[in-house]
Amino acid sequence: GENVEQHPSTLSVQEGDSAVIKCTYSDSASNYFPWYKQELGKRPQLIIDIRSNVGEKKDQRIAVTLNKTAKHFSLHITETQPEDSAVYFCAASAPNSGYALNFGKGTSLLVTP
Amino acid sequence: SQTIHQWPATLVQPVGSPLSLECTVEGTSNPNLYWYRQAAGRGLQLLFYSVGIGQISSEVPQNLSASRPQDRQFILSSKKLLLSDSGFYLCAWNHAELGEQYFGPGTRLTVT
Numbered sequence: 001g002e003n004v005e006q007h008p009s010t011l012s013v014q015e016g017d018s019a020v021i022k023c024t025y026s027d028s029a030s031n032y033f034p035w036y037k038q039e040l041g042k043r044p045q046l047i048i049d050i051r052s053n054v055g056e057k058k059d060q061r062i063a064v065t066l067n068k069t070a071k072h073f074s075l076h077i078t079e080t081q082p083e084d085s086a087v088y089f090c091a092a093s094a095p096n097s098g099y100a101l102n103f104g105k106g107t108s109l110l111v112t113p
Numbered sequence: 114s115q116t117i118h119q120w121p122a123t124l125v126q127p128v129g130s131p132l133s134l135e136c137t138v139e140g141t142s143n144p145n146l147y148w149y150r151q152a153a154g155r156g157l158q159l160l161f162y163s164v165g166i167g168q169i170s171s172e173v174p175q176n177l178s179a180s181r182p183q184d185r186q187f188i189l190s191s192k193k194l195l196l197s198d199s200g201f202y203l204c205a206w207n208h209a210e211l212g213e214q215y216f217g218p219g220t221r222l223t224v225t
Contacts, residue, residue, distance in 0.1 A: 001172075032212040043203060043216040044157070051212065089157065098145055098162045098170060099209055105156040 002027040004092050006104025013080050014112055021107045023090035024072040030092040032099065033066060033073045038087045038106075047088075048075070080111045115140040119204050119217035126224055132177075132191040134220050136204030139185070144206040146187040147214065148179055151201040163187060164209065199224045 003026040013019050025033075031052035036044035050057045050064045050073065057064050061080075066073040077084055087108050091101040116139045126132060138144050148160040159172045161179035169179050176195060180188045187204055201221050207214040 034212070034214065043219050046213060046215065049213065093212070093214075095209070098164045099207060099212060099214070100147055100159050100162040100170075100172070101149075101157070101205075101214055102159065103157045 002030055002092055002094065002097075002102040004090060004102050004104045006090050006107060008107060009105065010108045010110075012110045012112065015080060015082060017080055019075075019077045019080050019084070019109055019111075021075045021088055021090065021109075022072060023074070023092075023104050024070075025092040025102075026071065027092070027094055028071070029094040029096055030102075031095065032093045033064070034091050034093075034101070035062075035064060035075050036089045036091065038089065040086075044089060077109075080109075082111050082113055085109055085111045115206070115215070117204060117206055117215060117217040119202075119220055121220060122218065123221045124223070126194050126222065128196055128224055129193050132189070132194055132198070132222070134189040134202055134204075134222075136187040136189075136217055137185055138206045141185070141206070141208070143184060143208075145209055146181060147205040147207075148187065148189050149203045149205065149216075151203065153200065157203065160189070194224045196224050198222065 006023045034049035037047045038044040061078045063076040087106045089106045090104045093099045147162045149157045163181045203219045204217040
């Protein structure tokens with residue numbers, strides 16, 4: 001089955017700096033890669049996603065890149081703000097498994113003022 | 114617009130007792146449905162998914178089971194809870210091909 005690795009497990013940045021979280025996946029059949037933000041005690045919220053036919057996608061301060069050959073994808077947050085502090089999860093899914101999500105173990109991001 | 118409901122929001126159950134968690138989706142038809150579990154401070158583990166009524170795929174062998182009696186209803190059950198079943202249970206839905214998956218508010222289960 002799919003195995004998703006996520007690094008780093010914790011990340012601390014100063015407000016205004018950039019944050020980068022990296023993930024790798026193992027199953028070449030995976031073709032959809034979402035990122036979720038989870039605040040303490042709440043459900044994960046989809047913040048951005050990318051499909052295998054696209055190399056990069058941007059939404060305001062958030063961007064995701066995908067390298068299909070190397071099987072890795074990354075989340076980039078620019079101009080970080082304290083409200084970006086949360087746990088971020090990457091995931092991969094494939095059509096042959098009902099698009100069920102295989103998650104990385106999460107990155108706890110702390111943005112200090 | 115689509116809405117996903119889960120209940121109960123919190124639950125405290127003794128070891129060995131049964132469990133039934135319910136999830137329903139409104140505003141759509143023929144969704145894919147999913148159950149995930151998140152242990153305290155940990156990542157999300159896929160438990161079951163369903164692409165149609167009566168169709169259940171299990172990802173992790175354990176003492177849990179799932180059923181989909183109606184198109185927009187997904188139920189997670191156990192006959193006898195273990196301490197290790199404690200966690201945050203999240204139901205999710207999407208439409209195949211579209212990919213985007215959305216989570217319900219979750220049920221926080223504590224097994225004592």
